[in-house]
Amino acid sequence: METTLVQNLPEVTAAGVIIKAILILAVIAAIAGFGTFIERKVLAFMQRRLGPMHVGPYGLLQLVADGIKLFTKEDIVPQNANSLIFKIAPSITAATAFIALAAVPVFPDFTIPEWVPLLGGVFVPSIAADLNIGILFVLGMMAAGLYGPLLAGMAQANKWGIIGAARTAIQFLSYEVVTGLSILAPIMLVGSLSFVDFNNAQAGGISHWLIWQQPVAFVLFLIAGFAETNRTPFDLLEHEAEVVSGYATEYSGMRWGMFFIGEYANMITISIIAAVVFLGGYSEVGIGWLTIILKVGFFFFLMLWVRAAWPHVRPDQLMWLCWKVLMPIAVINIVITGIVMMV
């Protein structure tokens, strides 16, 4: 299979990559913040409430109010906490979330017009780092993200934090297995680890989407994605009713905000992966930028929708589901895919 981008595109320069990196940081951080507003609104509507309404029209500026509050809140490090690790942990979550975004396609590529001073004519690629092992890199980075909650929970000298950290370990480690195995079958079909190849392999309309060939892998990946982004049926890490706020119990202000931004950035990453790997990505000619936004938006909405509808599972149910149900199904799926490919 020939490699990645179409050959006649302009050369990717360092300036372009830097611009792209700044774009991703700024836009995704803003969207992640805005995601909290969307989440509150959607959950409110589903409970027939109005949600935030008073800051700005329809509460649109609630994000600003939240930001002011987070930035000006007192930064407390508990007395017996390991202050160094306590301070580092939130940046691990946020950093790994954004590093993972470096290798997924965010927005289509474009060239800055010539009349723009200083940067005119620079080609900005759709992927900041178009790795040929993009999927491995992203999954690895999201897996490394588990150190954020883990270290945070263990450093804060709080029993709820410890329980949260323990749950982080069991949940993220378990579901890494399912994520990897479930996405292995599509990788076998496409024969590449690059997102661009996935996108190109599904060009040609809805009937070419991998979801029709790999429905089981799609469902498994979604379930595992929910677990990895710490979303509701599996949000045991900070389950308010059981462990106060889990690993984030002692955090306040901007450190807590970084956990939040990291979580929402991870939601966006999982949404993009699901959209590119299973739903044809941005392969529609001409309107690819719109369809990818719609697909990512759908997955983001699905996460909020599920949070409004479904109850949590217990930690033992979570482990049972992962090791006794999802992992065997994923392995069987891979075997069947292999047999079908060989025959």
Add this chain to the structure above:
Amino acid sequence: MGLEQFKNRNVGTQNYKMLDLGQSPETGMGKFKQVLDRTFKGELLVGLWVTMREMINALFKGQMHTVKYPFEKLPISPRYRAIHDMLRLLESGHYRCIGCGLCEKICISNCITMDTRYDENQRKEVSEYTINFGRCIFCGYCAEVCPELAIVHGPRYETASEQRASFSLFEDMLTPIDKLNLQQEYDGFGAVSPNADENIKKTPLAY
């Protein structure tokens, strides 16, 4: 509305629906079958549909439950006993109170203080009238005993204020003379709510 349905008192023997809880599986195979059944039954999708339905109802069918309280208020029952109002006569605009002192006498928490005197026409005139809302328990006896429907309970239930004295002077409770045409007549102590018919439910009386 007829009375037949209220006269039927055998409530305990009517349409109960028994839940079909089934049997818990004993064997491993049975448990496996239960897992499969529940997996493919689509109950999770039912849950998703319920929340989506509520969202559609709220957004497009006007079933949003939120009342934006300081800007919108729910109607209260006419029997609600909030801060007192002093009503005026509609014809002359003079206050209705004749200074009989019954409310002061009947007040069980001794919070009404009034003083009267004769005016130039030898009519009783209220020279001083206060209600100590720090003591008032809003029992409504004053409104019940008043022979002139002069002191009544109004609809003002937002009683937070910087000073206890804020509501308690006669002039504060008296209907403003320029709003006389807006003055609501009091249905009387124990009046029936306008939506009383909707609120009537069958009470199980057979024990």
